[in-house]
Amino acid sequence: MTDFSNEIAVLKDITLEYVDAADLDRYRKIFDIQIAGFNALDQLDASASPCLPEHREFTRGVPLIRQAVLEIDAPWATGQLYRMGELLYGLDVSEDQFKADLKEQLVRAGWDLNGLLVWAAYGRNNEFSRKFSDLLDLDSEDLRVWVRESIRPWYWKLADLQTDPVKYEEWSHGYCPICGNSPVIAVLKEEEGFRFLSCNMCNFSWRTHRLRCGVCGNTDEKKLRYLFTEHESPHRAHVCDGCKSYLLTIDTRKWKFERRIYPRIEHIVMLFLDALAQREGFTSSPVEH
Ligand SMILES: [Zn+2]
Numbered sequence: 001m002t003d004f005s006n007e008i009a010v011l012k013d014i015t016l017e018y019v020d021a022a023d024l025d026r027y028r029k030i031f032d033i034q035i036a037g038f039n040a041l042d043q044l045d046a047s048a049s050p051c052l053p054e055h056r057e058f059t060r061g062v063p064l065i066r067q068a069v070l071e072i073d074a075p076w077a078t079g080q081l082y083r084m085g086e087l088l089y090g091l092d093v094s095e096d097q098f099k100a101d102l103k104e105q106l107v108r109a110g111w112d113l114n115g116l117l118v119w120a121a122y123g124r125n126n127e128f129s130r131k132f133s134d135l136l137d138l139d140s141e142d143l144r145v146w147v148r149e150s151i152r153p154w155y156w157k158l159a160d161l162q163t164d165p166v167k168y169e170e171w172s173h174g175y176c177p178i179c180g181n182s183p184v185i186a187v188l189k190e191e192e193g194f195r196f197l198s199c200n201m202c203n204f205s206w207r208t209h210r211l212r213c214g215v216c217g218n219t220d221e222k223k224l225r226y227l228f229t230e231h232e233s234p235h236r237a238h239v240c241d242g243c244k245s246y247l248l249t250i251d252t253r254k255w256k257f258e259r260r261i262y263p264r265i266e267h268i269v270m271l272f273l274d275a276l277a278q279r280e281g282f283t284s285s286p287v288e289h
C-alpha cells in the first residue's frame with residue numbers, strides 16, 4: 001500500500017529556491033482529493049474494485065491494462081469528477097445535479113462515461129471529445145486534465161496491486177508496463193547509475209537502460225545529453241538529439257537528504273526545466289507502442 005502521508009510530507013520538505021510555492025499549493029489540493037478517492041476504493045464491492053487481468057501479450061510488450069477492457073466504477077468516478085470540478089472550476093451545483101447534468105451532456109455528445117474516462121488517459125481528441133468539451137464550454141485539454149486528475153487514484157490502485165517485481169525486470173520499453181502511459185520523469189539511483197522511469201498516470205516505476213532514448217530507441221551516446229541550470233542540482237532534462245525529445249530526470253546521487261519520490265510533485269518542482277527544454281527545441285513526446 002502506498003504511504004501517502006510520506007508523500008504529503010515531501011511537499012513540506014521541498015525548499016528549493018526555483019520551486020513556485022503557489023504551484024505546489026495548487027497541486028496539494030488536487031492531491032487531497034486523489035488521496036480521499038484512493039481510500040474510498042477500499043469501500044467498493046469486490047466486483048466494482050480495480051483489478052488487473054493477466055494476458056499473454058505482456059511478454060510481447062503489451063501493457064497489462066488494455067484500454068478496450070478497462071472499466072472504472074461509474075459512481076466512484078463521477079464523485080471524483082464532482083469534487084475535482086468544485087476545486088478546478090468552482091462548480092456550484094449539488095452532486096446529484098452534477099451527475100444528472102453530466103449524464104445528459106454525454107448523451108447529447110453521443111458519448112458514454114467509460115468512453116470519456118478511457119479517452120482522458122489514452123485517447124487523441126476526436127469528434128466526441130470536441131463536442132463534449134464544447135457543450136461544457138471547456139478547452140479539450142482542460143477537460144482532459146480534469147478527468148485525468150479525477151480518476152488517477154484508480155490507476156494508482158492498479159499499480160499497487162503489483163507485488164511481483166521480478167516480472168518487470170525484462171521490461172525494456174519506454175512506456176509503462178502497467179497502463180501503457182509515457183513516463184513523467186526518470187530517476188537515477190545509486191553509484192551504478194541505475195535509471196528508473198516513473199509512469200505519468202499510475203506512478204509505477206520500472207528499471208530501464210541508462211543510455212537509451214525511450215521515445216526513439218537511440219543508444220548513440222553522442223546524441224544523448226543533459227540540459228541543466230546548476231551543476232550541483234539533482235534536476236535536469238535528458239534530451240535526445242535523434243528525435244528531439246526530452247525527459248525530466250532526477251539524479252538522487254546529488255540529493256542532500258533522502259526522501260521518497262512522488263513523480264507528480266517532482267514534475268512540478270522541475271517545471272522550469274520543461275520551459276528550458278522547449279526553448280531549446282525539444283518536445284515531451286508520448287511514447288508510441
Ligand atoms: Zn502506468
Ligand SMILES: [Zn+2]
Binds near residue numbers: 213216245
Ligand atoms: Zn530519441
